[in-house]
Amino acid sequence: MSETTTLTADVVIIGAGATGLTAASDLVKAGLSVVVLEARDRVGGRLWTNSIDGQMFEIGGQWVSPDQTALLATLDELGLATYERFRTGDSVYVGRDGAAKRFTGDIFPATPTTESEIERLIGVMDELTAQTDPDAPWEHPRARELDSVSFKEWLITQSDDEEARDNIALFIADAMLTKPAHAFSTLQALLMAASAGSFSNLVDADFILDRRVVGGLQSVPLALSESLGDRVTLEQAVRTLEWNESGVVAITDTLRVEAKRALVAVPPNLYGRISYDPRCRAGATSFTNTCRSAS
Ligand SMILES: Cc1cc2nc3c(=O)[nH]c(=O)nc-3n(C[C@H](O)[C@H](O)[C@H](O)COP(=O)(O)OP(=O)(O)OC[C@H]3O[C@@H](n4cnc5c(N)ncnc54)[C@H](O)[C@@H]3O)c2cc1C
Known part of the structure; x- marks a missing residue:
């Protein structure tokens, strides 16, 4: 059985996607200590720039539209350049008949x-x-x-x-x-x-589909993670969150992180993969809506 290491922080953040890493960076700027726990062996979650047969592919998110002002501000802050989508020429539509039609x-x-x-x-x-x-x-x-x-x-x-x-x-x-x-x-x-x-x-x-990021949109979580350094730990799937009046403990297979607060930055369909102990507590806001709907 592997040994468990205990870490402490003001805030433990679960998930090193864009959300968790942005929150972590903001909290560090505000003078708080953070530990970010990421289940996978990479940061970025649904932002993943990869190479297939030598060709760069953005497997998750890639586009930046003008209304994404917070993302645009982060790109500026991180010094990441964007470029306009290729717009010249016709588009191609494949309809129900399977035939390709050009259109503008x-x-x-x-x-x-x-x-x-x-x-x-x-x-x-x-x-x-x-x-x-x-x-x-x-x-x-x-x-x-x-x-x-x-x-x-x-x-x-x-x-x-x-x-x-x-x-x-x-x-x-x-x-x-x-x-x-x-x-x-x-x-x-x-x-x-x-x-x-x-x-x-x-x-x-x-x-x-206005702009893309030079090097791919995953450059954002990669750059955030780099500046957070060893506050981000990979391959640490949080299995349990224990919580009480004085704080919270996030437990993975090899780590215990004791913190004042936890920030769960995972997609809603994965909330339920974490055990919350206790699941509900009178007079407190639960991590999920399960307590509210049960009461
Ligand atoms: C195919 C596709 C195309 C998209 N296109 C665009 C686009 O063009 N432009 C755009 O702006 N957005 C796009 N999006 C949306 C964008 O990717 C997401 O909004 C964004 O990446 C979500 O970030 P997040 O940090 O909230 O979640 P995620 O990226 O999902 O990050 C959550 C992280 O939590 C980790 N995690 C989960 N459970 C645990 C656990 N128990 N313990 C520890 N870690 C855990 C996961 O491994 C993951 O790294 C697209 C999404 C997809 C899937």
């Missing part, structure tokens, strides 16, 4: 009826998006209803044109959330569009 502009080429249906649905989405506060989507007057129906099912109620529906779904599902349209609610789709300013912005390739 934002609307994928289809029959005139489908194209106008796509335009109409963009208008519907823009209107609903304008009513959605990206910082408080739950305040949308129809939040509960829109959160109870998948984006795919909701689109079926909006249009009989399957190709138009698929094209609208694509802008949020495949292009943004990278999961199928049946796997998230319509409210989540609106939150995604609202966070980009409008649904039309997601359709506008010149906006949403």
Whole structure:
């Protein structure tokens, strides 16, 4: 059995993706001590620049749009250069018939009826998006209803044109959330569009696919991690978070990190892989919503 080492810090951060490393850097700037625990053997999480057969590929996130002001500020701060997406020439659309069609502009080429249906649905989405506060989507007057129906099912109620529906779904599902349209609610789709300013912005390739980072977007977490130095520890999957009035202990297979606070910077679908001990505590805010929904 391997030995356990104990570390202490003001804040233990779980996850060395862009979120965890940005938080860690800000906390260090504020004079706090941090330990960042990362499960994998690399930092960056969903930002991963790799090389396949000698060709550089960005396997996760790569684009920077003008509304990503915090990211743009971080790029400036880290001295990372960006470049404009290649915009010259036609785009290529492969439709349901499998045939490749060249086109210009934002609307994928289809029959005139489908194209106008796509335009109409963009208008519907823009209107609903304008009513959605990206910082408080739950305040949308129809939040509960829109959160109870998948984006795919909701689109079926909006249009009989399957190709138009698929094209609208694509802008949020495949292009943004990278999961199928049946796997998230319509409210989540609106939150995604609202966070980009409008649904039309997601359709506008010149906006949403505006710039890339020289060396790849993973350069951001790599640079943040480098400046954090040995505060970041790889191959340390946090299995358990024990917490009480005086603080928290993050436990991996070989480390115990005792801290005043924990910051869980992992994707929501992975929260549940960590055991929280105790799972709930009266009068306290839980790490997850499980206590609230159980009470
Ligand atoms: C295919 C794809 C394309 C994308 N395109 C873009 C784009 O063009 N532009 C853009 O801005 N964004 C894009 N995104 C989104 C962007 O990648 C994410 O928003 C961002 O990387 C999320 O960062 P994060 O730190 O919140 O989470 P993550 O990057 O997921 O980082 C979480 C980290 O936590 C670690 N972790 C998980 N569980 C534990 C545990 N128990 N203990 C310790 N560590 C743990 C993980 O290994 C991971 O390193 C894209 C995403 C994908 C998947």
